[in-house]
Amino acid sequence: MNVRQVVPRDAIPSIDDPVFGTEYFGEPDDEMIVVERDGDARAYPVRILNYHEIVNDEFRDEPIAVTWCPLCGSAVVYERTVGTRDLTFGVSGKLADDALVMYDRETESEWKQSLGECIAGELEGTTLSVSPASMMPWTTFRDRYPNGVVLQRTDAKSEAASETDEPESIDYDARPYERYFQSEGFGLGAHRGSEGRSWDRDDLDAKTVVLGIKTGDNAVGFPLPWVKENGGVVTTTIGGSDVVVFASENGIYAFRNPGYEFEQTEYGAYEADGTTWDEATGESADGRSLEEVPAKRLFAFAWQDDHGPDAFYSA
Incomplete structure (x- = not known):
């Protein structure tokens, strides 16, 4: 490290x-x-x-x-x-x-x-x-x-608002990391305009959004595009816990799965057990709720740094 x-x-x-x-x-x-x-x-x-x-x-x-x-x-x-x-x-x-x-x-x-x-x-x-x-x-x-x-906004000063290490007043309308988010490079070097770190995978971009779930010694990262390619929903077991992961234009979310078979309809809704479910809240049309799973949302390179190159879900 x-x-x-x-x-x-x-x-x-x-x-x-x-x-x-x-x-x-x-x-x-x-x-x-x-x-x-x-x-x-x-x-x-x-x-x-x-x-x-x-x-x-x-x-x-x-x-x-x-x-x-x-x-x-x-x-x-x-x-x-x-x-x-x-x-x-x-x-x-x-x-x-x-x-x-x-x-x-x-x-x-x-x-x-x-x-x-x-x-x-x-x-x-x-x-x-x-x-x-x-x-x-x-x-x-x-x-x-x-x-x-x-x-709500504060009136504090921050180094992130400055071109130096000295904090300056914050303009919350500015986007200090916009260029970094849009670039291919990653890490501090890429943010500061120099050469970023190297990435030796071709199946996954370094800044692919991943939802990481860890249960006991079991860590699995779910890349957003991979879940989308799987019909927008993945059901699996991590460390003995059944989970369902949804991916949509709104983001990527994980809940405990009571044992349902989820599928995404042609209209983008998620169906299981005779009703539809909201992918962001885990709530169903008939008033039930799925329990949210503790998870981390981060870039693929950071998840790989912490858990290794094999800690990704693959259908």
């Missing part, structure tokens, strides 16, 4: 006192990290997270860290409770294999964001628990959760 200091600690400021509202200032297709419990939903815009990378929040009495690594395209929500302590996380300014390294303010231990594992400090070897969450466009969130709320 290659760990390096890139910017000063906290030059990218976490959000520790998040404020939510019903109005959103961005574009309809802006991606949101969404946390939902019993119909209560919160959206955390990537447009905001690009400048902060971590939101320390408490949702329905659950301390969570909503985390985002722009270089890895890695959106993961973690439980902040470790043992008997609730940790709060900040941005260390380091990268581990091009992944965000977080630190906790209670022990100053360092954590690789894409892996959720402590890589240095008092808690080294400890792994954070992934909390169920998903990603979807703003319009999908507002349609599916009309009473949901969205994270």
Whole structure:
């Protein structure tokens, strides 16, 4: 694992006192990290997270860290409770294999964001628990959760808003990683305009969106285009747990499968057990709900860095 200091600690400021509202200032297709419990939903815009990378929040009495690594395209929500302590996380300014390294303010231990594992400090070897969450466009969130709320802007300064290592005032209308997301290269070098890392696969692009699920020692990444090619739905078993993975234009989502046979109709709906199911929420037309699976959404290269080249689902 290659760990390096890139910017000063906290030059990218976490959000520790998040404020939510019903109005959103961005574009309809802006991606949101969404946390939902019993119909209560919160959206955390990537447009905001690009400048902060971590939101320390408490949702329905659950301390969570909503985390985002722009270089890895890695959106993961973690439980902040470790043992008997609730940790709060900040941005260390380091990268581990091009992944965000977080630190906790209670022990100053360092954590690789894409892996959720402590890589240095008092808690080294400890792994954070992934909390169920998903990603979807703003319009999908507002349609599916009309009473949901969205994270609001702050007046903080961030290094991500600057051409130097010195934080500057944030223009949330700007897109600091747009060129990187559109380019073929990946990693810090590609973001900074120099040569990126090499990629030796021809079956999968390095920045293909993957939904990663880990159960015990079993880790499986589901590339979005592969699930689409499989009719938009995959049912499989991971570590003894039956799951169903849906892929659509809205994103890629995973739920526990009660034993149904799902298939996508010619109209794009998902059918099973005599009803239709929403791929983003797991809710059925007759009022039932699938249980969301804790999962990570990230680029293929980051999943491969953490779990190896064979940790991908193949039909």
